[in-house]
Amino acid sequence: MPSMSWSVLELLRKDPEALKEHVRKRLMDVSIVDKAREIDTAWRKFQTEINEVRHRHNVISEKIAKASPEERQRLVEEAKRLLGQLQDMEKRMKELDELWEKTIRSLPNIVHESVPVGDESASKPIRVWGKARVYKEHLDQFLEETAKKGVEMDYEVIEWKPIGHADMLENVLGLGDTEKASEVAGSRFYYLFDDIVWLDMALLWYAVDFLTQKGYTLVIPPYMLRGFVITSVIDYEGLKDAIYKIEGEDLYLIGTAEHSLAALHMGEEIDEDLLPLKYVGISPSFRKEAGAGNRDLKGIFRVHQFHKVEQFVFSLPEQSWEIHEELIRNAEELFKGLGLPFRVVNIASGDLGAPAAKKYDLEVWMPAQGRFREMVSASNDLDWQSYRLKIRFVRRKGRVKGYVHTLNSTGIASTRTITAILENNQDPEGVVEIPKILRKYLEPFAKAPKDYIYPRKKSASAKSF
RNA sequence: GCCGGGGUCGCCUAGCCUGGUAGGGCGCCGGCCUGCUAAGCCGGUGGGGGAAACCCCGCGCGGGUUCAAAUCCCGCCCCCGGCGCCA
Numbered sequence: 001m002p003s004m005s006w007s008v009l010e011l012l013r014k015d016p017e018a019l020k021e022h023v024r025k026r027l028m029d030v031s032i033v034d035k036a037r038e039i040d041t042a043w044r045k046f047q048t049e050i051n052e053v054r055h056r057h058n059v060i061s062e063k064i065a066k067a068s069p070e071e072r073q074r075l076v077e078e079a080k081r082l083l084g085q086l087q088d089m090e091k092r093m094k095e096l097d098e099l100w101e102k103t104i105r106s107l108p109n110i111v112h113e114s115v116p117v118g119d120e121s122a123s124k125p126i127r128v129w130g131k132a133r134v135y136k137e138h139l140d141q142f143l144e145e146t147a148k149k150g151v152e153m154d155y156e157v158i159e160w161k162p163i164g165h166a167d168m169l170e171n172v173l174g175l176g177d178t179e180k181a182s183e184v185a186g187s188r189f190y191y192l193f194d195d196i197v198w199l200d201m202a203l204l205w206y207a208v209d210f211l212t213q214k215g216y217t218l219v220i221p222p223y224m225l226r227g228f229v230i231t232s233v234i235d236y237e238g239l240k241d242a243i244y245k246i247e248g249e250d251l252y253l254i255g256t257a258e259h260s261l262a263a264l265h266m267g268e269e270i271d272e273d274l275l276p277l278k279y280v281g282i283s284p285s286f287r288k289e290a291g292a293g294n295r296d297l298k299g300i301f302r303v304h305q306f307h308k309v310e311q312f313v314f315s316l317p318e319q320s321w322e323i324h325e326e327l328i329r330n331a332e333e334l335f336k337g338l339g340l341p342f343r344v345v346n347i348a349s350g351d352l353g354a355p356a357a358k359k360y361d362l363e364v365w366m367p368a369q370g371r372f373r374e375m376v377s378a379s380n381d382l383d384w385q386s387y388r389l390k391i392r393f394v395r396r397k398g399r400v401k402g403y404v405h406t407l408n409s410t411g412i413a414s415t416r417t418i419t420a421i422l423e424n425n426q427d428p429e430g431v432v433e434i435p436k437i438l439r440k441y442l443e444p445f446a447k448a449p450k451d452y453i454y455p456r457k458k459s460a461s462a463k464s465f
Numbered sequence: 466g467c468c469g470g471g472g473u474c475g476c477c478u479a480g481c482c483u484g485g486u487a488g489g490g491c492g493c494c495g496g497c498c499u500g501c502u503a504a505g506c507c508g509g510u511g512g513g514g515g516a517a518a519c520c521c522c523g524c525g526c527g528g529g530u531u532c533a534a535a536u537c538c539c540g541c542c543c544c545c546g547g548c549g550c551c552a
Contacts, residue, residue: 054520058486058521058533062486066485076532397494399494
């Protein structure tokens with residue numbers, strides 16, 4: 001029988017040293033490989049043992065059905081004896097099963113050969129786009145993050161210091177209130193008003209419009225998932241502090257539409273002719289952000305809830321690397337459309353999440369902070385998620401089955417993109433220019449801003465020359 | 466939320482009352498046959514372990530009764546219909 005199994009499990013059995021190399025690249029303790037191998041071997045051995053006893057019991061059980069009354073009594077006694085022996089073994093098997101499951105599921109994905117090896121600092125910028133506005137005192141930092149890392153990015157030095165997105169939102173524009181939100185919900189929540197709300201929704205429509213035109217199927221997914229599902233699509237042990245749970249129920253708020261989109265074909269067999277299946281989901285994302293400490297506490301850069309348009313693809317194994325490039329290119333096109341200067345980074349092995357074999361981040365230059373900040377993350381998870389969710393493809397020829405590959409990428413995450421617009425598109429007077437490409441998504445609404453968002457208590461005529 | 470009906474190997478379906486190897490159809494895969502195609506015929510078509518022979522597990526999920534559970538009992542999930550409630 002052609003065995004069809006998870007690529008990582010296959011590697012564990014056939015070439016543990018190679019798997020160790022992948023784990024080592026992630027800067028994780030490689031002893032998990034030996035431990036997993038030990039448990040896997042013991043699990044398989046015990047399975048054979050228990051099956052032998054079960055077999056003997058089954059043979060006797062079948063005989064009883066046809067046995068004569070006097071023989072019957074003797075056979076039932078024998079069956080009972082075997083059953084007693086089995087009882088202990090079944091208990092042990094259950095423990096081993098759980099240990100095996102837990103151990104195997106804790107293994108991270110392999111690392112693609114094109115991923116730079118090392119910690120965060122090894123992450124490699126591979127492309128840049130746009131002209132960054134660099135405040136004169138940030139020039140060193142800017143060059144450090146571009147030219148020194150091998151990518152030449154266009155820039156202009158500015159003499160005035162742009163106002164940070166948090167100040168822009170709450171003080172200059174007066175269109176957000178995180179203090180009141182803190183009182184009623186907690187830190188990292190927000191009230192947004194008027195023009196920023198229009199902007200939020202326009203960004204979402206823009207991404208949805210763009211991606212549906214590329215042939216992606218538009219989806220509103222569940223915003224909560226069962227425990228089994230959420231633990232299958234993320235590294236739950238590592239991320240459980242980031243996920244909200246509904247009290248008293250086996251339900252978890254999604255951290256991104258990726259989670260529910262991955263589950264869309266749970267337990268299914270997909271004909272190869274139907275692949276790749278491309279989806280664009282739109283949903284809120286809920287994140288606890290526990291462990292973020294005081295990072296980005298101000299404003300709406302790092303928050304507990306935001307809206308996001310997400311790309312998600314199920315593909316055949318041989319298609320996934322090409323599609324990974326497609327996803328990041330889609331995101332790049334979206335940000336080019338917005339006119340936001342960015343670099344694309346090939347994330348280092350030590351900074352990859354357990355499900356991802358490779359990840360690109362799209363980072364926009366933030367002129368007030370003097371650094372690049374992540375706006376988009378595009379991952380190829382290979383068969384890591386599909387093995388857990390049992391999503392398979394079937395090839396017509398030869399009826400070959402295998403696990404599909406899954407890929408995900410941000411399209412646009414609204415609040416974070418708004419922070420990028422607030423910092424990049426402000427002028428020295430605090431007027432924010434709305435990206436022209438959003439115009440058509442604002443035009444239908446009488447009260448929506450069209451070209452600029454103006455500072456509060458300043459006459460609109462300030463920019464009307 | 467209450468009452469009733471249901472969930473079977475990709476899809477459809479039999480088996481459940483009365484416990485004893487899960488049967489059939491469709492689709493698909495392989496083969497035979499065949500100027501070609503179609504039809505027809507034969508075999509295969511859930512998961513795990515094993516080099517293989519073969520073995521185990523599997524009838525929504527989890528328990529229980531029994532030598533033996535798709536079948537009997539209990540809890541849960543989901544679907545359909547009716548009633549109630551409701552943006």
